[in-house]
Amino acid sequence: MGSSPTCGTTRQDARIQSCTALKQARTVHTSQVAPRTTAPPSLTIDDLSVLLPSWRMHLRARNLAAGTISSYMTVGTTLLDWLREQGMPTAVTAVHREHLEAFLASLSERVSAATVAKHYRSMQQLFRFLVDDGELTINPMERMRAPVVPVQPPDVFADEEVERLVATTKGQSFENRRDAALIRFLDDTGGRAAELIGLTLEDIDHNIAVAHVLGKGRRRRAVPYGPKTADALRRYLRARTQHPQAALPYLWLGKKGKLTESGLRQMLERRGKDAGVSNVYPHRFRHTFAHNWLLNGGQEQDLMRLAGWNSPQMVGRYGASAAQERALEAHRRMNLGNRL
Numbered sequence: 001m002g003s004s005p006t007c008g009t010t011r012q013d014a015r016i017q018s019c020t021a022l023k024q025a026r027t028v029h030t031s032q033v034a035p036r037t038t039a040p041p042s043l044t045i046d047d048l049s050v051l052l053p054s055w056r057m058h059l060r061a062r063n064l065a066a067g068t069i070s071s072y073m074t075v076g077t078t079l080l081d082w083l084r085e086q087g088m089p090t091a092v093t094a095v096h097r098e099h100l101e102a103f104l105a106s107l108s109e110r111v112s113a114a115t116v117a118k119h120y121r122s123m124q125q126l127f128r129f130l131v132d133d134g135e136l137t138i139n140p141m142e143r144m145r146a147p148v149v150p151v152q153p154p155d156v157f158a159d160e161e162v163e164r165l166v167a168t169t170k171g172q173s174f175e176n177r178r179d180a181a182l183i184r185f186l187d188d189t190g191g192r193a194a195e196l197i198g199l200t201l202e203d204i205d206h207n208i209a210v211a212h213v214l215g216k217g218r219r220r221r222a223v224p225y226g227p228k229t230a231d232a233l234r235r236y237l238r239a240r241t242q243h244p245q246a247a248l249p250y251l252w253l254g255k256k257g258k259l260t261e262s263g264l265r266q267m268l269e270r271r272g273k274d275a276g277v278s279n280v281y282p283h284r285f286r287h288t289f290a291h292n293w294l295l296n297g298g299q300e301q302d303l304m305r306l307a308g309w310n311s312p313q314m315v316g317r318y319g320a321s322a323a324q325e326r327a328l329e330a331h332r333r334m335n336l337g338n339r340l
Contacts, residue, residue: 046135048080048090055129065218067194075122079103092130097140104147113149120147151317154287155279162187162288164275174239178259179267181236182252184229185211186282190289190307191223192216193261193282199251204233215308223306290315295322 044050055076059069079100083090088099100123107116123141130136162183169180185196195213203212209230211223225233240246245257252259264282272280286307293303300315309315 044091046091046093048076048083048092048095051092051130051135052076052080054133055126058129058133063218065194065216068216071118072122072125075119076126078119079123079126082106092135095140097144100140100144108147113147116147117149120144154291154317155284156288156291157187157277157284161275161277164277165271165280168271168274172239174243177232177236177239178252179271181229181232182264182267183271184232185225186285187288188225188229189223190286190293192286192308193264195223195308196282197252197259197261197264200249201251202249204251206230206234213308219308221305221308291322295325 052073056069056073059072080090082103083095083099086102088102089095104116104120107119127136127139127141131139165183166180169176169183171177182196185191189211191211191213192215195215198214199211204210205212209225209227211225212220213223214220240253243253245253248257250258252264254260254263261282268280268282272278290303290307293306294300294315300312303315304310304312307314
């Protein structure tokens with residue numbers, strides 16, 4: 001019978017690898033790796049997997065939007081899965097600041113800084129809930145600082161790019177008239193995709209050219225639109241009367257019924273390909289709307305109300321692309337060099 005390899009043996013690569021694995025296993029805390037012959041321990045009532053469904057119920061009780069709840073739960077589940085993969089504790093009383101910082105650090109290796117910051121904010125909501133609900137006496141995020149997100153000007157459309165997109169919708173077919181109205185509506189209002197798709201026929205006030213959208217936090221606001229958008233919308237609604245699902249209350253229809261966000265994105269990608277315009281997606285119109293509003297001297301408070309923002313930080317973020325152009329124009333107007 002051969003003896004087991006020892007760590008001092010270097011004759012064969014297999015023995016070297018065995019020794020390396022043995023040393024690594026010895027450095028892992030016993031609570032992190034359970035023997036294969038041992039049954040997994042039963043979950044405690046303070047385990048994150050037990051508390052996440054309770055958090056979902058709490059979020060639903062607050063009447064948050066379904067998309068917001070889904071986003072929060074995705075972050076909570078991602079954190080739980082990562083803790084398990086790393087052999088870290090999942091009982092919330094054993095989750096400490098260093099665990100959460102390690103999670104965010106691992107995220108930063110594969111996603112953008114903005115996405116890491118989004119996870120941080122969602123985790124803040126989770127652990128505040130756990131404290132308020134009495135599951136924790138100390139919030140492990142209390143002394144954590146938010147990840148730094150470099151300010152980058154958002155991507156915006158040039159006017160001629162939007163014109164090329166609209167040009168692809170020429171024709172009297174239902175799809176052409178719908179897509180023309182959609183593109184103009186996105187460009188004219190800067191509305192979110194979910195707000196746009198959620199519109200019903202009753203949400204449009206044609207007399208004053210205003211759409212009443214349901215925004216984040218289930219807050220309703222009035223969104224005005226201009227004459228060209230009104231014309232495109234009128235032509236679409238005329239074509240809509242011939243749609244097999246015209247009796248549905250939703251404003252925007254697809255082939256089989258209500259147009260979905262996925263259908264909207266696919267349409268924009270298709271129109272972008274036809275127009276030779278890259279990176280055509282709904283939120284880019286929102287960036288462009290904020291950019292053009294500020295570039296043309298619009299007030300930030302008015303932009304906040306039209307866009308449905310509660311924080312001026314969002315104005316700064318979305319308006320970053322126009323800041324340099326506004327600064328240059330202000331310098332030209334002041335003409336400081338000629339004062340001497």
